[in-house]
Amino acid sequence: MSSTLVWTIVILAGLGLALALLLYLVAQKFKVWEDPRVEKVEAELPGANCGGCGYAGCHDFAVTSCAASDLSKHYCPVGGDPVMQKVAAILGYEVEKKAPMVAVLRCNGSCEVRPRTNTFQGAQSCRHKAWLYAGDTGCAFGCLGCGDCVQECKFGALSMDPVTGLPVVDESKCTACGACVKACPRQLIELRAKGPRGIREYVACRNTDRGPVARKACSNACIGCGLCLKACEHDAITVENNLAYIDFTKCKLCRKCEAACPTGAIHGVNFPKPLVK
Amino acid sequence: MKRITFSIGGVHPQDAKFAKDRPIEDLPLPKTLFVSMAQHLGAPAKPVVAVGDHVLTGQVIAEPGGFISAFVHSPATGTVKSIAPRADLAGRPVPHIEIEVDAEEQWAPGIDTTPDLITAIPEDRQMMLDRIKACGVVGLGGATFPTHVKLNPAPGSPAAEALLINGSECEPFLTSDYRLMLESPREIIVGAAIMQKILGGPRCYICIEDNKPEAIRVMRATLAELGYGNMVVQPLMKKYPQGGEKQLTQAVMRREVGSGALPISVGAVVQNVTTAFAVYEAVQKNKPLLTNILTITGDCLPVEAQHNYRFRIGMPFSYIVSYAGGIPEKAAKIVSGGPMMGRAIANLEASTVKGSSAILYLSESTTARWTETACIRCGRCSEACPMGLEPFLLNRLYKAGLTDELEKNAVQDCIECGCCLYSCPAGIPLLDNVRQAKLQVMGIMRARAAAAKAAAEAAAAKAAETPKQ
Incomplete structure (x- = not known):
């Protein structure tokens, strides 16, 4: 009786040891070495897997950043500078500070100022609409209003305003991952510097038609008159193809262009005081 | 005699040939004509007339802009008023030649305008x-x-x-x-x-x-x-x-x-x-x-x-x-x-x-359009597709963004006939989505072909260099 018990214990223990050894050897043979820093870097990243950095996700970002010799090609727009400082500390690299960015809609053709000329019946998607025709208003450049950008946003920072028919960016939620920029078939969304205390100035239009044509389609359109160009003292404005553009790296937020604009195509946001013309 | 038709798919919409007993009538010419430079598949035509030129009916006003392109002729006798972009059917700007029509029509030389039949x-x-x-x-x-x-x-x-x-x-x-x-x-x-x-x-x-x-x-x-x-x-x-x-x-x-x-x-x-x-x-x-x-x-x-x-x-x-x-x-x-x-x-x-x-x-x-409801996998779209595709599957693959799978399922063969949309009892915008998927896949295929061509050219250039060394 007792000998049966002893043999059972011996055989099972022996089997266990042999299999453990086998497992150990196999594990050694097929071991995949992973940089121990990858795990640390990944822990610092936001884990949104949005792809805003240009890599397939946060893990891919961590792996490629550990393999890279510097961080010039790696920047997490969601985490911003604080996260990048921590990542740089782990890897022992230097990282350049970048100004926080935010998505900006370069169209202000609300239902009120941009009359509808026809009704679109097809599948409600900007992509379909943009491929089929110039849109349901006279403006062939403006927002199509089906909300492809809203669907693409993983952070809930975009929503459609039912009154204006345009998407609205919630600055507190926007991480500047750039998903909406890719989603817009008309390239209406631009990532711009958030500015001090969120103050920024931009041309909310992309219409390159001649002035009268643009004005007829939308009373808020940039008509390329160049008054802003003359008003700007900092050489921040360029007018090309009947369309003005403000370079945010040069803009000093003086609001002179906004005051000069006859159509209201230039928008200033988050200024503490309203503009006095 | 046996009635013949194509064997895969197809639908039978209402005939509706209401105008079949109305004989062909000639439309009188308006005061101005706007001739588009993109009237054909392929590259747009290039205008060969200038503003102010007098053109005769049938005279060449634009020449082909590429191998797959075509000549465009003046549809009337008149004066070229402008050559400028003008909105087409879809509202997109396309170059047009504006012709102010003369009262009297004069055909360009060499054109036979008699109605006689030439059978030889x-x-x-x-x-x-x-x-x-x-x-x-x-x-x-x-x-x-x-x-x-x-x-x-x-x-x-x-x-x-x-x-x-x-x-x-x-x-x-x-x-x-x-x-x-x-x-x-x-x-x-x-x-x-x-x-x-x-x-x-x-x-x-x-x-x-x-x-x-x-x-x-x-x-x-x-x-x-x-x-x-x-x-x-x-x-x-x-x-x-x-x-x-x-x-x-x-x-x-x-x-x-x-x-x-x-x-x-x-x-x-x-x-x-x-x-x-x-x-x-x-x-x-x-x-x-x-x-x-x-x-x-x-x-x-x-x-x-x-x-x-x-x-x-x-x-x-x-x-x-x-x-x-x-x-x-x-x-x-x-x-x-x-x-x-x-x-x-x-x-x-x-x-x-x-x-x-x-x-x-x-x-x-x-x-x-009908209100879109869920796909019930009835298979009517697959039965109707004359190219033998499965529109319901392509629709799902498009929504999931699986371009490789779309290519395997031959979305690029879609002829955009609309049979799937016509037959769908759930009002799903099948054609819209399949067409968008086709555009995406064809874009990828073209990019791949261009990359392969560039690689082949680079290899050929390298092969040409090696013997010199």
């Missing part, structure tokens, strides 16, 4: 091809592919065994091809015989759906009268999209055109009856393609108000609409082309082009 076909094949090219003839079945390119297959492609003259006109409502077959059958048959000769004498089938018995009768009688050999009138069972060239090839020759291939790969060349008419005018009369026939029809238009008009290219749609009596009250949508494949006109000021075939007024009840 020239011997010189190259001369005929050159004339077709010089007269700007393009496929008038809808795709507007330059005819001289199609009639002159690239070296190495199989010899043409059959020339299919497409008179099936499978789209509901349209009657322009039908009227042309009744009113100008001789010209069509001579045009077909010319194309037959250019292609080296394949058997020629004039394919007409059997919902047009009068056209079949007239074409048969004319064929017997003119006595061209190796040419028959082939009646077909009515089914949409019979007029698709792959479907027509399969119906008549019982040969399936492979994925991504053209009908010439199985020895078929398909040309529309209107193209045959244009080829006749080009070769026998040296008359450029300036006119086409357009049906004004719709489900909310009384038959007395429906017309078949012979229009000159460049006439604005708004002019034709007002000439015909204005937009009917109940019209909710105005379509250029048939109800299945036509495009809604977003801009009525746009001008007609070589391929314009109809102005269609549809009422609210006909055009309204």
Whole structure:
């Protein structure tokens, strides 16, 4: 009786040891070495897997950043500078500070100022609409209003305003991952510097038609008159193809262009005081 | 006799050929014409006239902008007022030549404007091809592919065994091809015989759906009268999209055109009856393609108000609409082309082009989309697809963004006929999504082909360098 018990214990223990050894050897043979820093870097990243950095996700970002010799090609727009400082500390690299960015809609053709000329019946998607025709208003450049950008946003920072028919960016939620920029078939969304205390100035239009044509389609359109160009003292404005553009790296937020604009195509946001013309 | 048709898929929409008893009328010229430079498949044409020039009817005003492109001729006598971008049907800017029309019409020299029929076909094949090219003839079945390119297959492609003259006109409502077959059958048959000769004498089938018995009768009688050999009138069972060239090839020759291939790969060349008419005018009369026939029809238009008009290219749609009596009250949508494949006109000021075939007024009840509900996997779309695709699957793959899978499921073979959308009981926008998927996949395929070409060129350049060392 007792000998049966002893043999059972011996055989099972022996089997266990042999299999453990086998497992150990196999594990050694097929071991995949992973940089121990990858795990640390990944822990610092936001884990949104949005792809805003240009890599397939946060893990891919961590792996490629550990393999890279510097961080010039790696920047997490969601985490911003604080996260990048921590990542740089782990890897022992230097990282350049970048100004926080935010998505900006370069169209202000609300239902009120941009009359509808026809009704679109097809599948409600900007992509379909943009491929089929110039849109349901006279403006062939403006927002199509089906909300492809809203669907693409993983952070809930975009929503459609039912009154204006345009998407609205919630600055507190926007991480500047750039998903909406890719989603817009008309390239209406631009990532711009958030500015001090969120103050920024931009041309909310992309219409390159001649002035009268643009004005007829939308009373808020940039008509390329160049008054802003003359008003700007900092050489921040360029007018090309009947369309003005403000370079945010040069803009000093003086609001002179906004005051000069006859159509209201230039928008200033988050200024503490309203503009006095 | 057995009724023949293509074997995969297809739908049977209401016939609705209301305008079939309305004879073709000539539209008077308006004061101004706007001639588009993008009237054909391929590169836009380049204007060869300047502002202020006086042009004669039939004079070349633009030359081809590439290999696949076509000449454009002045549709009237007058003065060039401007060359500027103008919104097309979809509202997008396209270069147009504006011509202010003179009171008196004067044709360019060398054009035979008499109505006499010339049945003797020239011997010189190259001369005929050159004339077709010089007269700007393009496929008038809808795709507007330059005819001289199609009639002159690239070296190495199989010899043409059959020339299919497409008179099936499978789209509901349209009657322009039908009227042309009744009113100008001789010209069509001579045009077909010319194309037959250019292609080296394949058997020629004039394919007409059997919902047009009068056209079949007239074409048969004319064929017997003119006595061209190796040419028959082939009646077909009515089914949409019979007029698709792959479907027509399969119906008549019982040969399936492979994925991504053209009908010439199985020895078929398909040309529309209107193209045959244009080829006749080009070769026998040296008359450029300036006119086409357009049906004004719709489900909310009384038959007395429906017309078949012979229009000159460049006439604005708004002019034709007002000439015909204005937009009917109940019209909710105005379509250029048939109800299945036509495009809604977003801009009525746009001008007609070589391929314009109809102005269609549809009422609210006909055009309204259904509310989209869930796919119940009934398989009607797969049964209806004439290309043997599975639209419900492609729709799901598109929504999931799986482009590799879409390519494996041959989304690029979609002919955008709309049978899936027509048959879907759940109101799912299948065509919209499949078309978008097709665009994405074709973009990827083109990028891949370009990358492969660049790599091959780099390898060739490297191979050329090595022996020097």
